[in-house]
Amino acid sequence: MTYVLGVKEDKLKEIDGYITAKEIKQQPKLWRETFDIIKENKEKLEEFLNRAKKDKVKVIFTGAGSSSFVGDSVLAYLKRELSLNVESIATTDIVSNPENYLDKETPTLLISCARSGNSPESKATVELAEKMVDNLYQIFLTCNPNGTLAKKASGCDRKLLLLMPEDSNDQGFAMTGSFSSMVLASILLFKLDNLDSLESNIYDIANVGEKILTEKIDLIKDLTSLDYNRAIFLGSSSIKGMAKEAALKTLELTRGKVITQYDSSLGFRHGPKSIINDKTLVFSFLSNDAYTRKYEIDLLKEMSYEDGDKKIVGITYYEDESVKKLVDYYISIDDNKKEDIFSLFSYLLIAQMYAFNRSVILGNTPDNPSPDGTVNRVVKGVEIYPYKG
Structure with a gap:
């Protein structure tokens, strides 16, 4: 089968x-x-x-x-x-x-x-x-x-x-x-x-990606089985750009049944953190840069000490016990460190796997999550006006 x-x-x-x-x-x-x-x-x-x-x-x-x-x-x-x-x-x-x-x-x-x-x-x-x-x-x-x-x-x-x-x-x-x-x-x-x-390097990223798709699926399914309706995706610098895409994928594939947000670890404190409730999953995609990582781990510490039933998912490229003890769910990718611009491909797979499987759990149709045409594969209905400037 x-x-x-x-x-x-x-x-x-x-x-x-x-x-x-x-x-x-x-x-x-x-x-x-x-x-x-x-x-x-x-x-x-x-x-x-x-x-x-x-x-x-x-x-x-x-x-x-x-x-x-x-x-x-x-x-x-x-x-x-x-x-x-x-x-x-x-x-x-x-x-x-x-x-x-x-x-x-x-x-x-x-x-x-x-x-x-x-x-x-x-x-x-x-x-x-x-x-x-x-x-x-x-x-x-x-x-x-x-x-x-x-x-x-x-x-x-x-x-x-x-x-x-x-x-x-x-x-x-x-x-x-x-x-x-x-x-x-x-x-x-x-x-x-x-x-x-x-x-x-690129071929190694591809090989690691194939391992993620098979070896991390059980943990992803554990996350998607949680009856949580908010998902936050955090990342710094280039990984923040990927976090935008991660947030959109979950929002799209669940047809808005899971409300999503993205931010950097430092930026999240400045108001956006208000979104957290007892039905929130927080995904923290950690940088491989030692300096940047200090700030990200500080936020993990802060959230781990706070009350509530939110769940924190720590995703790190390499094994890190200091992260593992601060989070509810822990995912490490590989033994070899990568520049953040290359680690984001592995992180993206994790986010896509979550979005897809959460969509399935919620009874959606992932290939066409909006069958009523509210949103479309290629945007429709946009009128372009002549520009005379």
Whole structure:
């Protein structure tokens, strides 16, 4: 009998959940394929980026929903690594207030992240940038070769199409492999000189991911069996970007039956901590940076001493007894420490597994959690108005 994410395959098909489960499970394969795509296109990417860098471009990552969190997840890392101004701005912000983000005289590299490439805001952002920015370069990072964005990439040497692996074009409602593939591609795009040294690292992340999918499922199912209706996801820096995506996945797949929030460990104290009640799960995704980790452990200590029936889940990349004794549930990933930008892939799997299995427990249909059409796989009903600024 075949199980996927701890659920019988036959049951998954019966409850309309097989597609999403399969797409979560196949991500390690997609990460290997994403690395291979970047490596195969290295010369073309280098030539394009070198031209853009000579113009001292400002880099803007953009997208809507989960696609906007791609930029949020890589932003802090790339700001540190690059001698360029890097920003992450959602298409949903650019479209409504383009003059706040697009500047005629500032050379700009717009990196449009999109699963389908068909959302109204993605198309409108590209058109606004082409209208408003004199010196514009564009990279279309998308999973759909037939989408609007992919088609817009042709016919100009200032545009480059970077297609993700074929199976990253998720057919389920929730973005899973599409998100993680675009995050990885965004990192590697600016590490082309280091691909050879990174190869073993990326393949190790994929191998660890496959272990997580089998070895951590029982603990995840213990968490999803708790009758808790609030989930908080905490992380610092790049991991905070991933925590945004974790919160959205649980909210989407449970159709709002689990209310979610994300924050940093330090930021959580400044008001957002008010959300905690006796039906709250707090997921703390710990940094591998020793300095950052001090602040995160301080919050764990604080919450562990407080009254109430909330449950704290500590997720650490490496074994750490000091964390283990402060939390109700403890997950360690691997013996080898990783930079936070790479540990977030393992953390993301944990979050997705929780979101999926909680959806199943609640009787939802994960492949289409909103069958009444309140929300859709590709957003509908957005009217784009002419901009005359």
